[in-house]
Amino acid sequence: xxxxxxxxxxxxxxxxxxxxxxxxxxxxxxxxxxxxxxxxxxxxxxxxxxxxxxxxxxxxxxxxxxxxxxxxxxxxxxxxxxxxxxxxxxxxxxxxxxxxxxxxxxxxxxxxxxxxxxxxxxxxxxxxxxxxxxxxxxxxxxxxxxxxxxxxxxxxxxxxxxxxxxxxxxxxxxxxxxxxxxxxxxxxxxxxxxxxxxxxxxxxxxxxxxxxxxxxxxxxxxxxxxxxxxxxxxxxxxxxxxxxxxxxxxxxxxxxxxxxxxxxxxxxxxxxxxxxxxxxxxxxxxxxxxxxxxxxxxxxxxxxxxxxxxxxxxxxxxxxxxxxxxxxxxxxxxxxxxxxxxxxxxxxxxxxxxxxxxxxxxxxxxxxxxxxxxxxxxxxxxxxxxxxxxxxxxxxxxxxxxxxxxxxxxxxxxxxxxxxxxxxxxxxxxxxxxxxxxxxxxxxxxxxxxxxxxxxxxxxxxxxxxxxxxxxxxxxxxxxxxxxxxx
Amino acid sequence: xxxxxxxxxxxxxxxxxxxxxxxxxxxxxxxxxxxxxxxxxxxxxxxxxxxxxxxxxxxxxxxxxxxxxxxxxxxxxxxxxxxxxxxxxxxxxxxx
Numbered sequence: 001x002x003x004x005x006x007x008x009x010x011x012x013x014x015x016x017x018x019x020x021x022x023x024x025x026x027x028x029x030x031x032x033x034x035x036x037x038x039x040x041x042x043x044x045x046x047x048x049x050x051x052x053x054x055x056x057x058x059x060x061x062x063x064x065x066x067x068x069x070x071x072x073x074x075x076x077x078x079x080x081x082x083x084x085x086x087x088x089x090x091x092x093x094x095x096x097x098x099x100x101x102x103x104x105x106x107x108x109x110x111x112x113x114x115x116x117x118x119x120x121x122x123x124x125x126x127x128x129x130x131x132x133x134x135x136x137x138x139x140x141x142x143x144x145x146x147x148x149x150x151x152x153x154x155x156x157x158x159x160x161x162x163x164x165x166x167x168x169x170x171x172x173x174x175x176x177x178x179x180x181x182x183x184x185x186x187x188x189x190x191x192x193x194x195x196x197x198x199x200x201x202x203x204x205x206x207x208x209x210x211x212x213x214x215x216x217x218x219x220x221x222x223x224x225x226x227x228x229x230x231x232x233x234x235x236x237x238x239x240x241x242x243x244x245x246x247x248x249x250x251x252x253x254x255x256x257x258x259x260x261x262x263x264x265x266x267x268x269x270x271x272x273x274x275x276x277x278x279x280x281x282x283x284x285x286x287x288x289x290x291x292x293x294x295x296x297x298x299x300x301x302x303x304x305x306x307x308x309x310x311x312x313x314x315x316x317x318x319x320x321x322x323x324x325x326x327x328x329x330x331x332x333x334x335x336x337x338x339x340x341x342x343x344x345x346x347x348x349x350x351x352x353x354x355x356x357x358x359x360x361x362x363x364x365x366x367x368x369x370x371x372x373x374x375x376x377x378x379x380x381x382x383x384x385x386x387x388x389x390x391x392x393x394x395x396x397x398x399x400x401x402x403x404x405x406x407x408x409x410x411x412x413x414x415x416x417x418x419x420x421x422x423x424x425x426x427x428x429x430x431x432x433x434x435x436x437x438x439x440x441x442x443x444x445x446x447x448x449x450x451x452x453x454x455x456x457x458x459x460x461x462x463x464x465x466x467x468x469x470x471x472x473x474x475x476x477x478x479x480x481x482x483x484x485x486x487x
Numbered sequence: 488x489x490x491x492x493x494x495x496x497x498x499x500x501x502x503x504x505x506x507x508x509x510x511x512x513x514x515x516x517x518x519x520x521x522x523x524x525x526x527x528x529x530x531x532x533x534x535x536x537x538x539x540x541x542x543x544x545x546x547x548x549x550x551x552x553x554x555x556x557x558x559x560x561x562x563x564x565x566x567x568x569x570x571x572x573x574x575x576x577x578x579x580x581x582x583x
Contacts, residue, residue, distance in 0.1 A: 102566075209541050301531070304527065304530075307525040307527055310521065326568055327567075335578060337578055338580045359498045359499060359504065366501065376528050376529075376531075379537070382538060418521055434542030
């Protein structure tokens with residue numbers, strides 16, 4: 001048995017029983033990365049020396065008989081839009097290609113405080129804008145289940161790394177599905193927490209009212225473990241929620257007696273791949289047999305969510321990305337006056353999708369169009385939130401697909417931005433409403449994983465984890481390992 | 488509503504982006520396709536609906552105004568593309 005094939009909670013157990021050392025665990029993952037990274041291309045920056053040094057510190061603590069934090073000695077990866085002091089943080093962009101943050105994101109500081117081992121920073125669509133990692137300025141990551149397919153995005157590097165057993169856990173960020181989509185495409189678990197549950201301090205901003213950091217893991221117990229390590233109030237993020245953090249692992253009970261599950265019919269519409277629909281319907285039957293009471297609910301504004309999302313997200317992005325001006329940090333282009341310098345800097349520094357979204361958002365916010373576009377989208381956002389409120393008056397969680405299809409081929413959608421945006425139709429309503437949602441595998445189609453989405457009330461992560469855990473334990477999807485090009 | 492090439496050029500200027508010749512055509516076509524999709528929002532009756540800019544019941548978050556450690560100058564300047572005498576250096580902004 002090779003260590004890298006185990007789950008985080010299994011290795012946590014072995015570490016405590018002294019059956020294995022943190023150094024052995026770290027070495028096993030570094031060896032795995034050396035073996036498959038050329039094929040998967042998940043990492044922008046690898047940090048093997050720092051990982052081994054951290055593992056040695058954990059082994060010293062064990063030798064001294066000190067108590068270990070839950071994630072101590074367990075190797076993971078961070079999406080490269082999460083700042084780590086002294087480690088390059090590129091956001092998948094030329095404009096930040098050489099940026100070395102002088103401070104830690106709160107999640108990075110918390111993980112370091114827990115003695116977690118960080119193996120490196122992972123690839124993403126530039127500034128987290130995309131659904132495939134094809135918008136990365138550097139390279140496209142590959143899906144470990146089919147190397148000619150995308151891993152999903154934008155947190156595709158973290159998804160691919162965890163799926164290919166190059167890391168036990170990964171952090172991503174989810175603005176419109178960017179944790180859940182790669183989890184679905186890569187056959188792993190991904191959680192978008194309630195807005196405000198995890199600090200955004202040190203996460204490079206894309207859509208500030210939508211962004212949320214979340215874990216990608218190989219099973220639901222590991223998801224609960226990582227959530228416990230990163231959740232909680234942070235005075236450095238003024239949108240951070242002041243609510244106590246529960247022990248998420250206590251929510252993991254394998255039956256669903258008394259749980260009411262809603263099936264929003266608007267998520268099962270034209271364009272949904274029949275194989276995906278079949279897998280989701282099969283999952284709903286299983287949830288019912290586990291004791292849940294399932295009923296159809298209606299969320300009538302669902303079809304408008306994607307249009308509202310692309311106005312709101314791009315408007316916020318156009319404002320957030322105004323800071324890249326070539327003055328304080330990042331790439332600078334040459335120009336004789338200040339405006340020429342700004343234009344050269346931003347044109348050379350941003351890739352096509354970032355420029356497209358900046359222009360989209362600038363247009364939506366510009367004089368004469370603000371009411372028709374941005375304000376209209378904010379009002380539709382209210383109606384979408386109300387759909388969720390009404391649904392949660394009747395049921396505890398909602399079940400839906402993550403994506404209309406399984407992972408698509410690299411190159412298939414790059415020429416058609418609207419087709420790429422439509423990939424997010426089942427995930428963006430959740431960000432608009434600020435509620436939590438989890439993705440986990442519920443079947444395979446043509447050798448590619450199908451993702452099941454479970455959506456909860458604000459701060460209702462425990463209900464999601466309970467439903468996800470019960471479903472996972474009744475199946476064996478979490479025990480399958482991606483082939484990574486082997487037959 | 489149709490977005491023209493002139494609109495795209497104006498938006499690029501507001502965004503501080505340059506648009507190369509062929510790109511203006513491409514972006515014009517793409518923005519028209521995207522806004523063509525977005526126009527479905529006109530079907531939604533939002534009369535009397537309050538906008539949601541943020542999902543949390545946000546209020547001003549206050550803290551005591553205490554002096555705390557800040558980034559040392561060297562670290563703040565470490566990523567600067569150009570610097571001089573402990574300052575960020577930029578092209579000339581004002582004539583004179």
